[in-house]
Amino acid sequence: MTVRVVLADDQPLVRSGLRVLMADAPDIDVVGEAGTGAEAVRLVRDTGPDVAVMDIRMPGMDGIEATGLITAAAGATRVLILTTFDDDEYIYGALRAGASGFLVKDMALDDILGAIRVVAAGDALIAPSVTRRLIAEFAARPEPALHPRPIGNITEREREVLTLVGRGMSNSEIATHLYISMATAKAHVARLLTKLEARDRVQLVITAYETGLVTPPR
Structure with missing residues (x-):
């Protein structure tokens, strides 16, 4: 399967x-480029790519607003943020x-x-080592934990699993921590995705x- 990509x-x-780097990948096809968030939204609407590789800091409409418009649409395009990360204060907003x-x-x-392929396949780029660094960057900035909301319709075990996912654990680490099989850990995560109507990890x-x-x- 060829992964169709828009670069913003x-x-x-x-x-x-990025286009040159991707040119040698036989399974990745760059179908368009955008220099602003508004252009990215229009291009995604016109071309229907599998993945939009999105910068955050762009003139006019930034990558966060563009991401929200793209993911709110009925299409299947998924967004992968492109960032300098260490000095970027907007990652949390983009993920939200x-x-x-x-x-x-x-x-x-x-x-x-590899990241583009992972996201195109319907998964999230949230490897454990990346998750821990990501958490350190974005989780403390907004106010989510200051205004907790209840979670309905999940079991106590699923609540445990959700907590461990939030701490950056992979399925294998969750399985080891809870003394359950890998298949059981995956099943719990899958049920959480369904019950909480979450796009991904x-x-x-x-x-x-x-x-x-x-x-x-x-």
Whole structure:
């Protein structure tokens, strides 16, 4: 399957560099480029790509607003945030807007291509090591844990699993921690996705913070 990608970044050199890097990947096809959030939304609407690789800081409509508009539409396009990360204060907002993960601009080519494939397959780019760093960056900034909301319709075990997902654990780590099989851990995560109407694992992490199950590191 060929993954159709739209690149959205206000720096032409970044876009052209990414396009060149992706040109040798036989399963990835860049179908368009945008320099603003508004252009990205229009391009996604016109071309219907599998993945939009989205910068956050762009003139006019930024990547967060564009992400929200794209993920709110009926299409199947998923958004992968492109960020400098260390100095970017808007990752939490982008993920709340529906992004399925993020890329760092200085990532290795194989990691960038792998991330696009992961998101296109319907998963979230929320590897354990990345999750822990991500949490340190975005979870403490807004007020989610300050205004917890109840979670209905989940079991006590599912609540435990959601807490561990929020702490950045993978399915195998959850299985080890709870003394259950990997298949059981996966089943619990799958049920949480369904019950909480979450797009992917990223949204489960956010829910764990918003409901106060996990508190930001201090």
